[in-house]
């Protein structure tokens with residue numbers, strides 16, 4: 001099972017194309033593609049916010065993936081820290097979304113979002129990553145599924161966001 005990416009027809013010959021490179025940009029994804037028929041190269045741009053990608057939340061409900069909510073959650077985790085550029089967090093949120101899109105999956109568990117966020121946050125700010133980990137993982141580093149937090153689960157990441165529904 002490799003990553004499944006929506007097939008895009010070659011603009012020159014309408015042949016099938018393959019993705020040779022995916023870059024996360026400020027506005028979405030830029031994919032370099034190679035036509036498997038005529039071998040021409042072309043580039044496509046995709047806005048993020050893929051329809052259909054769902055998040056299974058901690059409370060059992062399901063909602064559409066929203067990278068803005070993910071970004072908000074990351075900003076809350078890092079709110080007590082200085083020196084973390086908003087762009088860094090934005091990049092993390094987009095990179096997570098790109099990873100999910102490239103995987104071709106239709107849904108993601110909130111715990112997977114935590115895992116994905118942790119891996120990236122550790123490179124940006126280990127202290128914030130530890131804060132996130134302390135709230136959502138057990139001693140072995142696995143994400144806790146039981147809701148042992150006294151705070152209400154929040155959108156997407158299960159973080160305590162009081163003023164966002």
Ligand SMILES: [Zn+2]
Pocket residue numbers: 010011012013014015035036037038039040
């Ligand atoms: Zn072609």
